[in-house]
Amino acid sequence: MALTSGGVDLDAFTELLTPRGLRALAEAGELVGADPVAAATTLRKTYDAALTSAALTQAGLRQRARAKFGADAGRMFFTPHGLEQATRPEVAEHRARRLLTLITPGRGRVADACCGIGGDLLALAKAGCTVTAVDADPLTAAVARANAEAFGLGDRVTVRVGDAAEVRPEEYDVLFADPARRTGKGRTFDPMAYSPPWPVVLDLVSRAGLACLKVAPGIPYEFIPDGALAEWISYKGEVKEATLWAGAGVTGGRRATLLPGGHELAATGVTAPVGPPGRYLYEPDGAAVRAHLVGEVAELVGGRLLDPMIAYVTSDAATDTPWAARYEIEDVIPFNLKKLRAALRERQIGNVTIKKRGSAVDIERLRADLRLSGDNAMVIVLTRILDKPSVILCKPSSPA
Numbered sequence: 001m002a003l004t005s006g007g008v009d010l011d012a013f014t015e016l017l018t019p020r021g022l023r024a025l026a027e028a029g030e031l032v033g034a035d036p037v038a039a040a041t042t043l044r045k046t047y048d049a050a051l052t053s054a055a056l057t058q059a060g061l062r063q064r065a066r067a068k069f070g071a072d073a074g075r076m077f078f079t080p081h082g083l084e085q086a087t088r089p090e091v092a093e094h095r096a097r098r099l100l101t102l103i104t105p106g107r108g109r110v111a112d113a114c115c116g117i118g119g120d121l122l123a124l125a126k127a128g129c130t131v132t133a134v135d136a137d138p139l140t141a142a143v144a145r146a147n148a149e150a151f152g153l154g155d156r157v158t159v160r161v162g163d164a165a166e167v168r169p170e171e172y173d174v175l176f177a178d179p180a181r182r183t184g185k186g187r188t189f190d191p192m193a194y195s196p197p198w199p200v201v202l203d204l205v206s207r208a209g210l211a212c213l214k215v216a217p218g219i220p221y222e223f224i225p226d227g228a229l230a231e232w233i234s235y236k237g238e239v240k241e242a243t244l245w246a247g248a249g250v251t252g253g254r255r256a257t258l259l260p261g262g263h264e265l266a267a268t269g270v271t272a273p274v275g276p277p278g279r280y281l282y283e284p285d286g287a288a289v290r291a292h293l294v295g296e297v298a299e300l301v302g303g304r305l306l307d308p309m310i311a312y313v314t315s316d317a318a319t320d321t322p323w324a325a326r327y328e329i330e331d332v333i334p335f336n337l338k339k340l341r342a343a344l345r346e347r348q349i350g351n352v353t354i355k356k357r358g359s360a361v362d363i364e365r366l367r368a369d370l371r372l373s374g375d376n377a378m379v380i381v382l383t384r385i386l387d388k389p390s391v392i393l394c395k396p397s398s399p400a
Contacts, residue, residue: 010139012054028055032063077146082117092123102249111172113164118144125156134162164196175208191223210247217242227252234287235259256287263322272298274305282313282324297323306385310358327394335389348374356382
């Protein structure tokens with residue numbers, strides 16, 4: 001029986017890498033977006049069913065991958081799950097650059113213990129590292145190997161099928177690990193359900209001179225190894241992942257990074273004061289929130305928290321910062337549907353952007369219940385202020 005991953009067949013993928021297979025893939029690429037039955041019928045005039053299916057599947061994945069990999073997607077190979085979990089190139093390149101600052105020049109031997117389709121190993125190899133990569137799934141390993149070859153990095157990358165637990169990190173300069181976060185039931189947020197599970201990952205880290213782990217941004221703090229540096233990374237305002245750094249040259253703590261700008265914010269231990277609403281509301285970037293750096297953001301804008309448990313900052317000063325979107329507050333009212341509807345009707349609001357933190361209100365149901373009518377727009381923020389459900393009516397005051 002042929003091995004498959006996410007509906008992709010290993011035997012057919014292997015054939016896809018042959019000159020004939022690559023011709024089929026090129027022809028399939030020209031048919032992306034056409035009627036699937038018509039596309040398959042066209043290819044079947046020249047190729048067998050297995051190769052036709054593999055080519056059309058791969059062409060579709062390449063099309064989807066453009067959102068993450070840009071033009072490079074056109075020469076890469078994917079599996080459905082591999083594409084979903086693969087690191088965005090900008091994030092992988094940022095991580096590779098940081099890794100180079102932590103190692104001695106010329107000592108860039110990296111063990112990639114769970115390589116997936118190779119998004120990170122490509123960035124590491126492009127940065128000059130020599131990567132020995134392992135993945136438990138034969139098809140995924142084949143895809144990673146093909147991607148290294150596609151970028152002319154085959155001399156720096158070795159990919160084999162194997163168990164991450166059998167990797168010997170002490171034989172390399174760096175351990176990189178991106179444990180799979182999917183089970184048979186779908187995505188998992190429990191590190192104990194990662195593959196390999198968290199105890200195996202920690203054992204690898206304990207034997208590595210320097211380790212870099214890619215994990216979900218929602219990783220519970222109790223799973224972060226003692227002495228590790230935890231970095232949350234946001235790309236264009238969306239939190240993508242957390243990276244845990246441990247070992248030689250690493251100073252523990254918490255940090256947030258914004259890409260593509262490269263802005264960094266480190267924990268200083270500052271505690272934000274709590275106070276009444278000012279003229280402006282600041283919504284900290286998700287990476288700062290995940291890294292528990294809301295106090296540091298408040299300090300940047302001379303602000304205070306509206307509620308000690310909610311990540312909204314208020315200030316009377318209009319401060320530009322990449323770490324928060326700023327809104328000008330027009331009114332603050334207790335949450336009450338009739339009062340909110342009246343306030344919006346009075347302002348002739350026909351379009352609202354609804355944000356919430358610390359509120360259980362269903363946004364789409366609220367939107368329908370507001371019965372909006374008018375030509376004006378407004379941002380409404382559902383939150384708690386000193387544990388009281390409240391609504392903040394505001395408008396953007398700076399680019400998000």
